[in-house]
Amino acid sequence: MQLPNHYVCELDEFGYLTWRGQRGIRLVAPNGDTNPRDWTWRVSFDVNYDGEPVAMEPFNFAVPEYIPGSDSANPDAGSQGLVDLTVVSPVPASPGNAVVRGERGSGIQIDGVVSTYSQLPVAPKEGAQYVVKADGLLYVYHAAANGWTPNGQGVVIRGPAGTTDWSGITGKPATFPPTIGAGSNTAVAGDDPRLTDARTPTAHTHPAAQLSDATAVGRSVLTATDAAAARTALSAVATTDPRLSDQRTPTSAGQVYDIAFKSHTGTRAIGVGTVMPEGVRIERNISVSSITFRGETAGTGNLVVELRKNGTAIAGTSTTIAAANHAADTIVTTGGPWPFAAGDRLTVNITTADNPAGKGLQVSLKGVTA
Known part of the structure; x- marks a missing residue:
């Protein structure tokens, strides 16, 4: 204690x-x-x-x-x-x-069981004992003590402590033999011949609809009646399809025509640059949909660049590049596409140099033949 x-x-x-x-x-x-x-x-x-x-x-x-x-x-x-x-x-x-x-008693007398405290008898005999299911407590009636034990203050019913250790359980059998049989709730004996039956498995089939992890396309190929049906399911063509051996000349329009060239080296300055001041000659009609500018190093302040065709500024290509983006890709698509004809000469012109200026400038054009 x-x-x-x-x-x-x-x-x-x-x-x-x-x-x-x-x-x-x-x-x-x-x-x-x-x-x-x-x-x-x-x-x-x-x-x-x-x-x-x-x-x-x-x-x-x-x-x-x-x-x-x-x-x-x-x-x-x-x-x-x-x-x-x-x-x-x-x-x-x-x-x-x-x-x-207290002292160990010979047992406990319970006069009745009710569901809730309010259902206890109104006028029971003196010393009556009832269990209330709602809280599992035992309540005793004493008229001199105002009747029943107050709600929630009943006696806890507890028997002697029992063992929870397997070795402490008495009267248990040494083994628990299962029920042997052929039913769904019985066990198979160790010498049952079915355990050693090496027979050939019974032939069986499964329709394609039972393949739960198969896609609709996969089931269509699986159930195709011939090669043509399988190709239809896959949207494929036969090896003899004439389109596979069509040696026609590709169309002139829509072919990739990307250009990338260095326009300025050293410290950036206003003008067409020091690498190819004469610019790049376009050899066929093209349409440019995207322009990317990038410098080698960053300078200070804004850098303003534009493309010129045959010495004239191309509308929609003038771009202001902040110092934080001088040495990163600046992509321009708004204002395009920009058309060029065969024989046009393309130059990259700095109209406002950053100050102090960084080094180098490159332009990349994404285009197709027109």
């Missing part, structure tokens, strides 16, 4: 909790062998610093069983169950569960 106790502890000069001149304090850890059990400890503080009180809220905490470490000289090292008040998690307060036992 564990009775409540109160301990007054102090902090030493190093901040350790001490009791009776020793660091730390040993508290009882409640368990199934204590009565009550599962209680919590409460800590409150009276701490001052330089004469000023330190506000610290009291809280409740649980004390687990202490298991010392392997070093007898320092048992706290590697131990389990130490509680540090500076990091312990607060828990709801609990006074524990006390058990009061």
